[in-house]
Structure formats: C-alpha cells, structure tokens
Amino acid sequence: GVAVLPAPQNLTVLSINMKHLLMWNAVAQLRETVLYSVEYQGEYESLYMSHIWIPSSQCSPTKGLECDITDDITATVPYNFRVRAMLGSQTSAWSTLERPFNRNSTVLIPPRMEVTEHGLHLVIKLEDLGPQFEFPVVYWSQEPGAKEHVKVVKSGDSPVHLETMEPGAVYCVKAQALVKAIGRHSAFSQTQCVEMQGEALPLA
Amino acid sequence: EFRFGPCRVEGVVLSELWEAFSAMKSTVQTQDDITSVRLLKSQVLHNVSDAESCYLVHSLLKFYLNTVFKNYPSKVAKFKISKSFSTLANNFFVIVSKLHPSKDKDMLSISESAHRRFLLFCKAFKQMDTEAALVKAFGEVDILLTWMQNFYHL
Amino acid sequence: TLTEDAFGLLRYVKFHSSNFENILMWDSGPASTPDMVYNVLYKRYGETEWLAKAGCQRTKQKSCNLTMETGNFTEFYYANVSVVSSGIQITSKRSERFNSLQHTTIKPPAVTCIPQVRSIQMLIHPTFTPVLSEDGHQLTLEEIFQDLFYRLELHVNHTYLMHLEGKQREYEFLGLTPDTQFLGYITILAPMWSKESAPYVCQVKTLPDRTWT
Numbered sequence: 001g002v003a004v005l006p007a008p009q010n011l012t013v014l015s016i017n018m019k020h021l022l023m024w025n026a027v028a029q030l031r032e033t034v035l036y037s038v039e040y041q042g043e044y045e046s047l048y049m050s051h052i053w054i055p056s057s058q059c060s061p062t063k064g065l066e067c068d069i070t071d072d073i074t075a076t077v078p079y080n081f082r083v084r085a086m087l088g089s090q091t092s093a094w095s096t097l098e099r100p101f102n103r104n105s106t107v108l109i110p111p112r113m114e115v116t117e118h119g120l121h122l123v124i125k126l127e128d129l130g131p132q133f134e135f136p137v138v139y140w141s142q143e144p145g146a147k148e149h150v151k152v153v154k155s156g157d158s159p160v161h162l163e164t165m166e167p168g169a170v171y172c173v174k175a176q177a178l179v180k181a182i183g184r185h186s187a188f189s190q191t192q193c194v195e196m197q198g199e200a201l202p203l204a
Numbered sequence: 205e206f207r208f209g210p211c212r213v214e215g216v217v218l219s220e221l222w223e224a225f226s227a228m229k230s231t232v233q234t235q236d237d238i239t240s241v242r243l244l245k246s247q248v249l250h251n252v253s254d255a256e257s258c259y260l261v262h263s264l265l266k267f268y269l270n271t272v273f274k275n276y277p278s279k280v281a282k283f284k285i286s287k288s289f290s291t292l293a294n295n296f297f298v299i300v301s302k303l304h305p306s307k308d309k310d311m312l313s314i315s316e317s318a319h320r321r322f323l324l325f326c327k328a329f330k331q332m333d334t335e336a337a338l339v340k341a342f343g344e345v346d347i348l349l350t351w352m353q354n355f356y357h358l
Numbered sequence: 359t360l361t362e363d364a365f366g367l368l369r370y371v372k373f374h375s376s377n378f379e380n381i382l383m384w385d386s387g388p389a390s391t392p393d394m395v396y397n398v399l400y401k402r403y404g405e406t407e408w409l410a411k412a413g414c415q416r417t418k419q420k421s422c423n424l425t426m427e428t429g430n431f432t433e434f435y436y437a438n439v440s441v442v443s444s445g446i447q448i449t450s451k452r453s454e455r456f457n458s459l460q461h462t463t464i465k466p467p468a469v470t471c472i473p474q475v476r477s478i479q480m481l482i483h484p485t486f487t488p489v490l491s492e493d494g495h496q497l498t499l500e501e502i503f504q505d506l507f508y509r510l511e512l513h514v515n516h517t518y519l520m521h522l523e524g525k526q527r528e529y530e531f532l533g534l535t536p537d538t539q540f541l542g543y544i545t546i547l548a549p550m551w552s553k554e555s556a557p558y559v560c561q562v563k564t565l566p567d568r569t570w571t
Contacts, residue, residue, distance in 0.1 A: 041290075042290050042293070042294035042297075043294060043297055044269065044273070044290070044293040044294045044296075044297040045290065045293070045294075047297075048269065048270075048273070048274050048293075049274065049277055052277055052280075052286075054286045054287060054290055055286075057287060072287070074220055074224065074287075074290070074291040074294070074295070075216075075220075075290075075291060075294035075295045075297070075298055076215040076216070076298055077294045077297060077298055104215070116518075118514065118517060118518060119533075119535065120533055121514070121518070121520070121533060123517075123518045125518075132217075158518070158519055159517065159518035159519065160518065160519060160520075160521050161514070161518055161519065161520035161521065164532055164533030180217070181215060181216075181217045181220075182215060183214050183215060218550070219549075219552045222551075222552060223552075229454075230454060233454060233455050234454070239401070239403060239404075239436050239452075239455075240404065240405060240406040241404060242403050242404025242434075245404060246432075250432075343455075346457070346460060347434065350432075350457070350459065350460065353550055353551075356550060358505060358549055358550065
C-alpha cells in the first residue's frame with residue numbers, strides 16, 4: 001500500500017516571559033524536506049465552532065521543528081494547537097497538543113538589569129521584554145535606616161534616570177517583571193549596588 | 205481591569221480588543237449599507253448606572269457570543285479576519301465567564317431596567333433580516349467597546 | 359445606496375481628525391472634468407435623513423470642515439460626497455462610519471522650556487478643542503480624556519534619559535550640569551484610547567554657573 005506520512009509527535013509548548021514556542025519531533029524522511037503546518041483555536045472556537053481552526057501567523061507552513069506562537073495567543077484562555085507534516089502531495093494526519101496552553105502559565109523570570117551612575121544620576125537599563133511588560137524597580141541607599149523607593153519603569157528600550165543622588169553614597173537597585181494581562185510578576189532580580197562619585201563636580 | 209459595578213474582570217487588555225476590531229472595522233462596516241438603523245442606540249447604552257452595567261454587559265456579550273459571532277464564521281474566512289475575530293471572541297468569552305451578576309431580590313428592579321435596555325437591542329435586531337442584522341451587530345462592536353471603556357481602569 | 363464610482367470621478371472620501379477638528383476630504387478621479395463641483399451631505403448613524411452641509415454645496419474644494427456637525431463625540435456619523443456636472447449628479451461616495459473620540463489624533467503639546475543653571479523647567483500649555491461643553495466653553499483635551507497625562511523625557515548626551523510624567527502641567531528636571539545642551543521630548547498620552555501625540559521637541563542649554571567667577 002501507499003506509505004502514509006506519519007504525523008509529528010511530542011508536541012510541547014515552552015513559554016518564558018510571554019514568549020510562547022510550540023515544538024514537535026521531526027518526521028523522518030530520507031533526503032526529503034518535510035514541511036509542517038500549524039493551526040490553533042481558542043476556547044471560544046473549541047466550544048462554539050470546534051470545526052474552525054486558524055492557521056498560525058508564523059508557521060503555515062514551516063520547515064522548522066518549532067513555531068513562535070506568541071502573536072497567535074491574544075486572550076488569557078486555553079488554546080488548542082495542532083501540527084501536520086507535508087511532503088509533496090502527501091499530508092499526514094493532524095497531531096494535537098495534549099493539554100491546551102494558557103498564557104497565564106508562562107514562566108516569568110526577572111529582567112536583565114544594568115545599573116550605572118552618571119555624575120549624581122542613578123541610571124538603570126532593563127531588558128526589553130515587549131509591550132506587555134512593566135518593571136517595578138526598588139532602590140535604596142545603604143545608609144542606616146534608609147527608606148526603599150519604588151518606581152515603575154514602563155519599557156525597557158532605553159536607559160532611564162532613577163534618581164539624583166548624594167555624593168559618596170552607595171545605592172542598591174533590584175527589579176521585577178510585571179505582566180498585567182495575566183496579573184502576575186517575576187521574582188526580583190539580583191540586587192546591584194553602585195557608589196556615587198565623591199565631591200567631584202557632576203558630569204553630564 | 206473592568207469594574208461593572210460590583211463585577212470585576214481582570215486579564216483582559218482593552219487595547220488588544222481595539223486593535224483586533226480596528227484591523228477588521230473597515231471590512232466589516234462596509235458590508236453594512238443600512239445607515240439609517242442603529243442597533244446599539246443611545247437608549248440602550250446612555251446613562252447606564254454602575255449597578256445596571258453588570259447585567260447589561262453580561263446580556264450583550266452573551267448575545268454576541270451565542271448569536272453574532274457564532275453565525276459569522278463564513279464571513280470570517282471570506283474576509284480573512286480569523287485572527288482578529290478570534291481575539292475578540294475569546295476575550296469576550298473571558299469577560300462573560302468572569303461576570304457574576306447578583307441574583308439578590310433587592311437588585312430586581314435594577315436587573316429589570318438593564319433587561320429592558322437589552323430587549324430594545326434585541327427588538328431592533330429581530331426587526332431586520334437576519335443576515336443584515338448579523339453584519340450590522342458585528343460592525344457595531346466599536347460602539348460596544350466605546351461604552352465598555354467607561355468601566356475600564358488601567 | 360452607495361453608488362459605485364465606475365467612472366473614476368471620486369476617490370478616498372475620508373474624515374481626517376486631529377484634536378477633534380474633523381475635516382472631510384476626498385479626491386477627484388482621472389475622469390474628472392474642470393466643470394465638476396461637489397455636494398456634501400452628512401448624518402448621524404441610525405437616522406434616516408441626510409443633511410446638506412452649508413458652505414460645501416456646489417463647491418470646487420476637495421475638503422469640507424464638519425467639525426461642528428460631528429462634534430458630539432459619543433455619536434457616530436456618515437458623510438456623503440456627490441459629483442455634479444451641468445447640474446446633474448453623476449455619482450456619489452460615502453465615508454466610513456466616523457466617531458471623533460475613536461479617530462482623532464492628538465497634536466504635540468505647546469510647551470515652554472526654561473533653562474536654569476542646574477535644572478530645566480517645562481511648562482505645558484492647555485490644548486483647547488472645538489468641542490463645546492454644555493455651558494458653552496471650549497473643552498480641553500484634559501477634560502475630554504480623563505486618563506490623559508504628559509510624558510517628559512530629557513535626553514542626556516545620547517547616554518540615558520531622564521523621565522517625568524504626570525497630569526500636572528509644570529515640571530522641572532533637577533541635578534543637571536551647568537552650560538550643557540539637552541534635548542527634551544514632551545508627549546501627550548491618552549492610554550485608554552491608545553492615543554499618543556507626536557513629541558514636542560525643545561533643545562535647551564543650561565545656564566553657565568557663575569557662582570565661583
């Protein structure tokens with residue numbers, strides 16, 4: 001009989017800081033390039049119109065064994081995904097993600113952070129994680145009894161001045177990543193401290 | 205988050221809904237040639253009290269999910285608006301699943317007032333040819349979002 | 359009904375709105391002739407009757423100011439442009455459904471940047487719109503957009519930026535170096551409507567520090 005193209009196996013989703021990656025095992029075909037097609041449906045489609053599947057915006061088709069499904073997921077509901085293999089005119093059966101994926105299960109890790117001083121200015125540069133993120137930043141002086149200050153930095157694309165500081169003092173900073181769409185935040189980053197210049201004239 | 209009176213809904217980003225509808229607004233509204241009929245009239249949406257809002261938004265969104273969106277897939281494929289449609293439908297689904305309008309007896313007059321508004325909308329919908337009414341209701345999602353925005357807090 | 363413009367006479371009938379000034383614009387098509395004039399009608403979505411816009415009847419202009427006619431920003435409107443030649447209407451075209459709250463863009467704010475020795479003050483002036491309140495006064499953008507706020511960024515020699523934001527109109531960047539050039543960017547944001555103005559940019563130099571001379 002005609003050899004049937006096997007369906008891709010072991011579909012999984014790896015999601016870190018709201019970047020969602022669907023992955024699957026290769027369909028082995030000697031010296032031939034297999035393409036894969038990815039489709040999805042949200043909870044609404046699965047309940048109200050289960051026959052409706054939407055082609056993924058990035059991977060319909062793709063040669064790779066993974067697909068960035070971040071742009072396809074635009075609601076905090078469970079999403080079903082399915083993948084099939086294609087070789088010439090042959091098409092495999094669909095293989096469906098075992099458990100639907102919900103973006104509120106993404107792993108949130110603290111942002112990379114760089115703290116510098118410019119004259120008397122305490123400046124922070126945060127990792128740019130995309131528009132869904134805000135960054136609560138906590139900073140404090142190491143003077144005894146010093147209070148913690150909190151500032152929410154809206155985006156990570158450029159270094160931001162946190163505060164104008166006292167000469168010679170040491171200031172410490174830590175930050176976390178916050179995603180309002182899923183109502184969760186990461187742990188705090190490691191604390192970074194920096195010493196302000198002494199009495200020298202501040203540089204711009 | 206949305207605050208429809210006592211009803212709170214988190215986890216929905218309103219700008220994502222606007223972005224989704226804006227991507228299909230021109231396509232969808234151009235299908236509606238009946239400019240002399242408006243389903244979501246001002247009598248339905250104007251001066252809705254906080255207490256009424258939870259009942260009204262629950263009824264309206266359920267209608268959109270069960271009737272408007274459910275009967276729209278043929279057009280969705282035709283107009284290639286599947287992604288935007290899915291965003292709207294799934295976020296409306298999140299809102300409805302998190303809304304729990306109170307069933308207390310002392311809220312009866314308020315829920316009835318909201319119901320009368322909803323019936324105004326239904327009556328206008330039923331007075332039209334079904335196909336034309338579906339197209340018009342879908343095209344009025346921006347009117348619905350504009351009203352819902354009054355109850356959204358960043 | 360929407361008459362198809364089969365003769366290439368009329369194109370792009372569209373509202374252009376900024377700070378709630380709503381201008382209907384269109385373009386003639388390749389088949390237009392010099393004698394052609396335009397009539398503009400408008401109406402509120404949901405109403406039957408089209409109204410003629412005085413001042414935009416038999417006009418040769420390709421724009422028409424409908425600010426007052428479409429000023430109620432809780433309402434939705436349509437406009438219709440028809441082409442008339444030798445007194446006969448040849449074709450017409452309808453605009454998309456328009457709502458100024460949804461469609462208006464926000465212009466950059468008017469700002470006065472005042473340098474001091476170790477600081478720069480920024481005074482943001484209110485932006486009045488053509489929209490009238492019930493008691494007849496012109497509404498400002500702040501009165502229309504409840505969530506409106508200002509974002510100020512001071513770029514410090516291409517290395518980092520200082521950032522202030524808020525709803526008030528007076529700000530001061532402190533702790534600056536005297537006699538130094540800075541670049542300020544001031545934008546208006548109305549996040550609920552995902553609206554953000556282009557920035558007002560001011561280039562300013564702090565004053566020299568003469569205390570030791």
